[in-house]
Amino acid sequence: MSSFDPAAATAAYLAQLPPAAHEKAQAYTQGGHWLILWGALVSILAAWIILRLGVSRRAAAAVQRRRPRPWLAAFLAAAAFFAVSWVIELPWAAYSGWWRETQYGLTSQPVAGWMTEHLIGGVMGVVVVSLLIMLIYFLIRRAPRLWPVWTGLVVSAFGLFMLFLAPLFIEPIFNKYEPAPPGPVRDMVVAMGRQVGVPTDKILVYNGSKQSNRYTANVSGFLGTSRIAMSDVMFKKDADLAEVRGVVGHEMGHYKRGHLFELIAFFGFGTMIMGFIAQALFPVAARLLGGWGVTGIADPAGLPILMILVTIIGVLATPAINTMVRFPESDADRYSLENFNEPDGLARALVKTIDYRAATPSKLEEVLFYDHPAVSVRIRRAMDWKAAHLGEPPRP
Numbered sequence: 001m002s003s004f005d006p007a008a009a010t011a012a013y014l015a016q017l018p019p020a021a022h023e024k025a026q027a028y029t030q031g032g033h034w035l036i037l038w039g040a041l042v043s044i045l046a047a048w049i050i051l052r053l054g055v056s057r058r059a060a061a062a063v064q065r066r067r068p069r070p071w072l073a074a075f076l077a078a079a080a081f082f083a084v085s086w087v088i089e090l091p092w093a094a095y096s097g098w099w100r101e102t103q104y105g106l107t108s109q110p111v112a113g114w115m116t117e118h119l120i121g122g123v124m125g126v127v128v129v130s131l132l133i134m135l136i137y138f139l140i141r142r143a144p145r146l147w148p149v150w151t152g153l154v155v156s157a158f159g160l161f162m163l164f165l166a167p168l169f170i171e172p173i174f175n176k177y178e179p180a181p182p183g184p185v186r187d188m189v190v191a192m193g194r195q196v197g198v199p200t201d202k203i204l205v206y207n208g209s210k211q212s213n214r215y216t217a218n219v220s221g222f223l224g225t226s227r228i229a230m231s232d233v234m235f236k237k238d239a240d241l242a243e244v245r246g247v248v249g250h251e252m253g254h255y256k257r258g259h260l261f262e263l264i265a266f267f268g269f270g271t272m273i274m275g276f277i278a279q280a281l282f283p284v285a286a287r288l289l290g291g292w293g294v295t296g297i298a299d300p301a302g303l304p305i306l307m308i309l310v311t312i313i314g315v316l317a318t319p320a321i322n323t324m325v326r327f328p329e330s331d332a333d334r335y336s337l338e339n340f341n342e343p344d345g346l347a348r349a350l351v352k353t354i355d356y357r358a359a360t361p362s363k364l365e366e367v368l369f370y371d372h373p374a375v376s377v378r379i380r381r382a383m384d385w386k387a388a389h390l391g392e393p394p395r396p
């Protein structure tokens, strides 16, 4: 019998952080739960202001003085809505996305850098989401009752499209990607990819240290665009190879098990349900909010009303969404352990995530608010795995 005790080993890992650090992590994490609610209230307030000012209504009317142009009207109503709400919500975004992160020492990015990224992301978001909204209004006009079903399918197809495009066009806007330099880290990742059948022709390193000091990696894209991208933090001189193995093994798990496709299907289905609820509640919401000349759900002037409903439904659905997202995270940890047997590497990487996701929430808090399983649970699973496989070498 071995004397390895998984419970004690888990406690030892958690004790690597002093109690003050755990308390700070808890304050940050629990404050973050409230941000979901306040953020939703800010969005609702912005939508209400836009409704009262008639921003979307005027934008749609401006291009339809002579003849109906439903596609253009819907696009402009959406673009005006999202551009104005971006401006109204800017102070909140700066507080929650930059100031608060800086206060907790989770980013050292200067405000100008954050602002530039927020602006680029905002412009791209306005264009892309407005195109999507334009298509959804077409579906509402063509299929007044069953548009939520078509919208769910469109959202899933759109997710696939973005998965394909992101590595090519979106990610390079925010970070610089280069082929990974030769050396022990690259050799190890190539061997890992060969072992489990992840394409290793494109292993990239990006300047993730600009945003954070975390060991982050992702395996993304599909068809011809698949690649492994690793933060440059993992290529620093004192990088911990076992930790890199644990983390990259987790990411390869997401890729090999098709988790992104599962989530895209789930979000498409969720969009359908959300659409049916919004459809049922729209007349009531329009009446409660005062109407403002909106003729019905097919009228793009009513986009602010629709967005208020979507925001409320989204907040209420947060626990269900989080719970769905936690499953693939547990699965990816298991994949990493089963294929690469690096429980201590994984545990060391997990300890570093406690700063922004407190390690020991109550079960209820985990279910409601955690999009990853609690670190205490994940480390314990790794230590249980270690206890069951003592003496086996890392693989390969």
Ligand SMILES: [Zn+2]
Pocket: 250, 254, 328, 329, 332
């Ligand atoms: Zn993951």
